[in-house]
Amino acid sequence: MDDARLAPEHALIGRLRRNVVKDVAPHRSSFSPEFLTTLVQTAVVHLRDELLRADAGAPVVVDSYYYKLLAKCRLAGAGRSPLLDWWRTFPRPSRVVYLDAPPEATWRRCREGADLNVLEHYGPRPDWDGFRRYQGDLAKVMRDEVHGLPVTVVEGAVGPEAAAEAVREVLVREFRR
Structure with missing residues (x-):
C-alpha cells in the first residue's frame, strides 16, 4: 500500500x-x-x-x-x-513472481534495521538476529500460502535493478501468450 x-x-x-x-x-x-x-x-x-x-x-x-x-x-x-x-x-493470481531476497541483502537495504517497522522483525527493537529469524518465518509462511499456485522464483540478492529486470522478463514471458 x-x-x-x-x-x-x-x-x-x-x-x-x-x-x-x-x-x-x-x-x-x-x-x-x-x-x-x-x-x-x-x-x-x-x-x-x-x-x-x-x-x-x-x-x-x-x-x-x-x-x-x-x-x-x-x-x-x-x-x-x-x-x-x-x-x-x-x-487467486494466475502467476506468482516470488522475489527471493536473502535476509543479508534486505538487512543492508533497510539500513541495518533503521527503516524497519515492528511487523518486520522479532523483539522490541530491530537487530540482526530478530530480523533474520522473522524474515525466515515470513518466507516460510508466504511459501505455504502460495503453495499450489504457479510460482516463478526470482533471485533478489542481485540488486534492485537486476531484480526488477528479472521480474519484467517473467511478466513478458507469461503474458505474451
Whole structure:
C-alpha cells in the first residue's frame, strides 16, 4: 500500500496502515491478533476491490497482494482467524513472481534495521538476529500460502535493478501468450 500510488479518495487506507504500524503493532500485548488483523483487512479488501475493478483479461501486477499481509498476521498470532480464511477466497493470481531476497541483502537495504517497522522483525527493537529469524518465518509462511499456485522464483540478492529486470522478463514471458 504505497501512499504515493493511492488515489486521494483512498488516503484512509494509507493512514490506517501507518497507524497499525505505529499504534497497534508495537503494543500487541494490549490488542488481540484479531484486532490487528481486522485493521489490516482494510488494505486487503481495498486490494481485492481494485482487482475486481480492473479490466477483465488485462494483466495486473500487485506487490505481495494479500499474501504478505496474511503471513504477517499469522506471525502476529492470528493463525486460525476466519478473516484469513475469507482472504483466501479472494481471486487467486494466475502467476506468482516470488522475489527471493536473502535476509543479508534486505538487512543492508533497510539500513541495518533503521527503516524497519515492528511487523518486520522479532523483539522490541530491530537487530540482526530478530530480523533474520522473522524474515525466515515470513518466507516460510508466504511459501505455504502460495503453495499450489504457479510460482516463478526470482533471485533478489542481485540488486534492485537486476531484480526488477528479472521480474519484467517473467511478466513478458507469461503474458505474451
